[in-house]
Structures are given as C-alpha cells and as structure tokens.
Amino acid sequence: MNISNNLENAAFYFPNRPALSEAGKETTYSEFNDRANLVARGLLTSGVKLGEHIGLLAPNSANWLIFYFGVLKAGAVAVTLSSLLTPDEMTLLINHSRPRFLFTSEEKLNHLKKLRKTGVLEKVICRGGDLELQQLMNIGTGSFKPLDRDRRDTAAILYTGGTTGTPKGVMLSHENINTSGHNVAFSEHSTENDRALSFLPFNHVFGQMHIMNATILSCGCLEILPAFDLDRILAAMQSGRVTKLFSVPTVYARLLTLEGLKEKLGRVRYCFSAAASMAAEIVRQWKERTGLTIYEGYGLTESASAVTYNHYYRHVIGSVGTTVPGVEVEIRDKYGNRVRQGQEGEICIRGHNIMKGYLDNPEETRSAFWEDGWFRSGDVGLLDEDGYLYIVDRIKDMIITGGENVYPREVEEVLYTRQEVEGCAVVGVPDKEWGERVTAFITPKPGQNVVPEELKAFLKTRLSPFKVPKEYIVMSELPKSPAGKILKRELKKKYLQQK
C-alpha cells in the first residue's frame, strides 16, 4: 500500500485533465505524475532509502505537491513543516524530525545553512541551495512505480500543538491517510469534475488530507494559492473555475462582510469548514446570503482529518455531524468509562484513521490513548440520539471561574448573534478573586462599533451571570494560526504582558 498510488491511478484514468492550477498555469495529471516520478528517481539516485525522513518547508505550490508525491513514491516519509515557522521553531522541529533532505524556499536558506553545519541536514533543496528541484529531477530518468509500503508504515509526519515542551510530530501511516481520503471523497460525493480552492497550508491536516489528498484520490483539480489572500480567493472564485470552497470559520465571517456575496462565489457548489468550531449564526447567515450550506467536519491531525461529517443527507446546524465510515466515537468520562447517551464527556475515537503515535515522544503517545486503544481527543462533546456529535469545547479551553465551569464556545456563540461582531474569542485570564476571569476579545465588523456596556446587558439576558464576561477588549484583528484558528494562547499572553 502506498498512498501515492492515488496519483498514479488518477494519471492513468485522466492523463489530460488538470490536476493543479496555480497563478493561471495548469498541470495535467500525467505531467504531475511524471514530475513526481522524476523527483522519486532523483531522491533514490541520491541515496534516499525506504522510511527515511524528507522535509518540506515551503508555502503551498505545485512544486510542493510534486515533491511530496516524489517522496512518497520513493517510499520515504514526508515531514511537512509550516513555512511560517520562526528560526527557533525551525531549529527545534528539524532537530526533532531529522529530515535527510529538505525542500524549501530561498528565504530560509541562511538559517538552514547554519543549521546544516550542526550536521542535521544533508541537502537543502531550493534555488541557490545544494540542489535545485529541477536539478534533482534531472538526475532521475525513466518510468517509475511507487515502492510498496506496509499499510502501517509512516507516510507523513505533521506537527501539531504548539512549540513548547517536546514537539508532537503526528505519524500518519499510508492506511491512515488512505482511510481518510476515501472517507472525505465518499462523504462529499467528489468527482473528477470538482475543483477545490486550496489556500489552507499543505502542512496542516485540513489542507494536506481533507483538501489535497482527497481531491487527488477523486481525480479533481486543486486551485492552489500560497496563503490566505482575500483578493486572490475572490478572483479565483469569480473566474468560475472553483466548485468547492474549503475554509475556516474566521474566513467565512470575513466573507460575510462583503456586498454581493452570492455573485462573488461564481460556480461554487459546495462549502466546507473545519479546524475550529463554527458558530451556528455564521452557518445561518451564509445559507441566507448564498443559498449554500456550510458542511462541517470534526477531525484532528491525529485522526488524519475526518472523524465526523455534517452531512450530505441531513445537515444539522450546530453539530459536526455523524461518524464517517469505519470510524467510531465514544464519549468517556475522565476515568475512561463511557458516559450515558446525551451526556458530555471527552470525545474518544477508534479507527484506521488514527495515528500510530507521536514521533520520538512515547510519553505523549501513551497519554493520548486509553489502554484499550481508543484515542483521546482532548475535546469535550456529546452525541445526540441520532448519532450527531456536538463539540462542547476543548478541555484545555474550559474556564473555571468561582468554581463554575464555563465553556468559551457557548459564550462565543451568543456573541456571534450580534451583527456588529465579526470575530471573537473568550478566554479565562488569571484572577485573584475568581481563579479565572471570563474575558472577551472582540473584533467589530468594518464601520461598526462595539459598545461593551450594551453587549454586556445583552449577554445577561442570554447567559447565566457567571458566564457573562467581566471584561471586554476590542481589537482590530485577532491573532490567528496559518490555518485560521484564533490563537487563544497568544491572546492571553499579550493581555498579560500589557497588564
């Protein structure tokens, strides 16, 4: 089993259909596959062996994908790192994952050269590096078939969960990725006629698995953007080529501030959101304005994306849907016992999509699983009687104030019903009296004003008193991860520094 066979097959069925589209330039499946073959041959000729780590540290591009599939075809492991890493983070993760070669972009070269001196990197592949991509491809010639791997062999390593402590490099096997790719394609009824907007970073599970690998598996086309850029996203949609919009809640909120939204979407037939919890209010407004449902999934890096899907047949607003084929969810208490149907508890998962473990981190790996093999997501949720999953919140985001539990998400949902609120995040900041003090960070919609007293009075009519934020901080922008998640940790840090 080798997931790069999915590319091989797509090139066999549809050699002349576009696989990649980037800045108006298209690459067909047969070209894509040929180039990935050249990369694989080049890597093997350069001495790369089965199971060795090869890094990717660059923004989204067609070459990123060609390199990724080249690595997999050669039977090596793709370590996919964010191109936005700071030099210190780069050093930490490269030292941790020890890739033999690294595909990157020119501006990282200086730092990487220093790093290479310490002996961790053999070759840096980029313009001006030890080798350019084209040179690597010139080494390899002839036809090539992916090297066979065991289904349990690692295919890709994705880093998750911040940069403090020992890094968590999620090892996903060929079977993990194949299971998820297939489940996504099945749930979305994907076909070769789809074209997916792909601005979410390929190093992230959403961009790499849900969008990219599932699109290749179903022989569709990826419309590639290097990063989130509202104008370029709108231009791509307005060209009428894009049929599937993949995005995160913050981007949907931003798009909702635009006039003439429906026309701006072009031929988009399908919208999907994941990576962060989606306020029901945004889904409703989107439906009203565009006529389209925002489908949702729940997944983690550790689950190679899809755990649940909400839903082709029956979409339930506020839920993340029902489990995808072959994946099981149980809600458990803190001792690992199943709770009764309808009760809240930790979402635990089992299936062939669940990671093997964290790279060189047996302690975190051990604590991520119950003894019977069920993976602990760290999220609090509940299942309704129809099997729809509701995410209550991240366990670690829960605020304890005066002994009461507050789930920030509940408060954020109410804030999003206010028309002046574009984005918001509710966090607990240390407080002598309350332990934690519920605090709301808010960005207003362009041209609108947030009046904290008014907001507070409104919240009091909708929430128990202890849940109502004691403090309101209005900002022009909330700090976000490259995947569009609001960084609560960052907010808290900044807030404390200012105090």
Add this chain to the structure above:
Amino acid sequence: MNCAQNLEVSAFFFPDRPAIREAGTETTYAQLNDQANRIATGLIKLGLNPGELVGLCTPNSGDWIAFYFGVLKAGAVAVTLSGLLTGDELRNLVNHSRPRFIFTVGEKLKDLERLRGSGGLEKVICPAGDLDLQRLMAMGSGSFKAVNRDRADTAAVLYTGGTTGIPKGVLLPHEAISFSSHSIAYYERSTENDVGICFLPFNHVFGQMHIMNSTILSAGCLELLPAFDMEQALSLMETGRVTKFFAVPTVYVRLLNTHNLKNRIGRLRYSFSAAASMAVEIVKQWKERTGLTIAESYGMTEAMPLTYNHFYRHVVGSVGQTVHGVEIQIRDKAGNLVDQGKEGEICVRGRNVMEGYLNDAEGTRAAFWEGGWLRTGDIGQFDADGYLYIVDRLKDLIITGGENVYPREVEEVLYTRSEVEGCAVVGLPDKEWGERVTAFIAPKPGQKVVLEELKTFLKTRLSPFKVPKEYIIMNELPKSPTGKILKRELRKRFIDGSK
C-alpha cells in the same frame, strides 16, 4: 460498531423511501427498521445473548432481510444457510454451526425436528413451528437501537465450498461487512435513487454483501425476485424502475438471446457480474447490444470484493484494480512474491478479510500466509497498470501429459463461437495423459454444435495440448444456485456414467 446501523442510518435519512419491493408490495425504510427492531427485541425476550448464533434458511424475501437485521441488531450472529438445503445437507450445516434459533419455512420443519429433539436447536421460527415471525414481532418493540459490538466481532457466517467434504463456515466481522459495503457503494456511485434487482440468494456473498448490504447502506431499493426468471426480470426492467442489474455470466448469456434487448432493459444504468469468470466475448456483445459496460469484481466469501473493473476505465478481460484499502500480492507456492506480470496465487490482506472458518482452526491456519495474507486459491497476474487478470482456479488446473492447461483459456475461445451458449472444460482421469482435456457444451437454442468443425477451429487458436480431446453436448450444464457451473458435478456425473 454494528453493521446493522447502516439500516438505522438509512431509516433516519430516508424514512419514507422504499427499501424493498417484492411482488408489487413496498416496504419503506422506516417500516423495515421497525420490523428489524421488533425481531431484535423479540429475540432478546426469548433469551438471545450477544454473540450467539441464529440461523436463516429460507429463500430471499423481505422477511429474510428484516430477520437478518433483527439478529444483527440484537448483537447476535446471522448464520445464513441456502434456502435450497434439505435433509442431510441441512442437518449437517445446522449441526456444524449450532444456531440457537432458526428462521425457516414450513417445509424444512420435518428435517429440523430431529435436531431440535436432540437439543441442538432451541426454537424453529416458521409457520407451524415453535413460533412464527408474526408472533416473534408481536413480542418485541419498534423502538430499539442496535447493540454495540466490537469491530472484530462476527456478524455473519456464510457457508462455502460446496456440498461435499467439511463445510466451511466463513466468519465475517462487522468491520469487514461495513468496509466492503462502503467500497461497493463508492465504486458503483450508489444513491438513494437506485433500484437494484436481486434474484441472487442472500445466503451467498454476492447477494448478501454486494447487492443487499451495500444497497441498504446507500438507502436504495431492492427489487426482490425469489429466483432468476428471465421473463419476470425483463418485465420488471421494462417498467423502467430498475437501475442496477446484478447477475452471473450464465444469466448474461441467456439475456443475450433476447430480441430487442436494449428496449427491454428500461432505465438500467448499471450492470455488474461476479461469482464466476466472465468471457470477454459476452462483455463485448452486451456492450454492443445495450450500450452498457458489464462492471466486474473479483471476490469471494472469505474477503468479499478484492478488485473492481471499473467506473473510470474498464478493461475487458480483467477483473479490475484493487479496491481502496485492500492489498493484493501474487505469490508462488512457497509464499514468495513473484515478479510483476508473473502468474501466481492471488493473496489478499485488508479489513475486508474474514476472521477464519467456524470451528475449524486447521482450515483457518491453512488459509493464511503469515502476516494476515489470505490465500485465495486462484491464479492471477497483474498488468503494468495494476489490473488483475484471473488465470484460473488453482484446483481447476488440468495437467495433461505434463503440460498445464487453464480451462478458462479454452472456454474463452469456445465462447467466441456463435453456436455455444455455455461451456465448461475439465480434466478427466486418463491412463495415458494423466488428465484428458474434456469440453462440456450447451448449444444455443435452435443451433447445432458440429464437433469436427469446432475442433478444427480450436486447433487454429490454441496449442495442440490445450485442444479438448473429448466433447460432450448437453442441454443444460449443472449450476449452483448463484449460477456457477459446477465442474465437480460434471466430472462426477461423467465418471459415474462411464463406469
């Protein structure tokens, strides 16, 4: 995980859509689910525990499906026996599987009486039996959720391997059935708008998994016929309500004798064949006459579908490419991988593979190579594009004068003759040659087979040692209930006859 949840999910999404149509009567998904719930709760009231075996021994019917899902929902195991079994054959299998209860028809009561007396069987459920289905359902309740089972727990036992020798009860876990049903629904692009015609017996893997379970999963409708009846099948298709046709090669051959075939198949969008090897000539003629491809799969009771040929690119003569998540290897006698393109035994690994054979540890051991690779007993080879070609059954191979002859190769050539409706080539014991290549032929209605002509023709197409030395014309070839030509039977009849 319980594969009966597929019915619950379909009933949730599409309560009012038809699940079953039988002799003009429709059962909706809500009704079917309600019936299955009543049966499950009725069985539990009779004392049935999870993991216990319950038999089904009736021809296809809506009640069969309701009972099957009732058993699964109760967490028990469905032992599905051919409705054609009587006397010793029936008693042997009941003795072997020891179901606690059995659902059957009145005619079998006498055969089962003795077993019940000896304590092997607790209750026979049929009219005039210990209780009938109506009474069982009246004991139960319509609201019930399937009992949760482990993915590795057995869901169904299907018998294979003919009527002589030790019966082999294939243990299929919930995960295997769920996995395969999804694969099939994915490849066939099944939707709730499909109506599949089903005359193949539900005790057989083709009828039970490929047709029934995968249709229920995709919320389509099953149009039931008790057995294949050409006029009945055609008149159903003519009404335009059947979209999917599932049959074995011999049925396609018979249908090709029909005049005006294209008009008689109505709105059929999909035709599929499995369970026996399909002659290339038949696929070509079918395509010419109806415009439809005959999609094919290679599978077996022990592993359900392994390959699929093919939504995107159908290659006539092949059984297609490996289905997602399944692995196939071609191995030599010693269990070593052969070179790409070489012939060898087809071995398979994946979530679709059985746990083993019921009460037969030795048979189970012998069926697997180390590492969970199931030995199919079939000989095949892959082409460079990953399409599998079945050469023949290992055990059907004829050795004549030291040369290997694969009957299938000879049969393929025979099928190119317009006068041949059915044929089977077997090896009969011969003093001189070891085995003598012998052809059994059924001519098309109104046509004549001239032996000399046929032999001359075969000599122009095959090596001399492959050309049958003997030709036997029959009105009809003996077939299994699923339409496989019974070569063992032919051999036996001929040898008995010539004594």
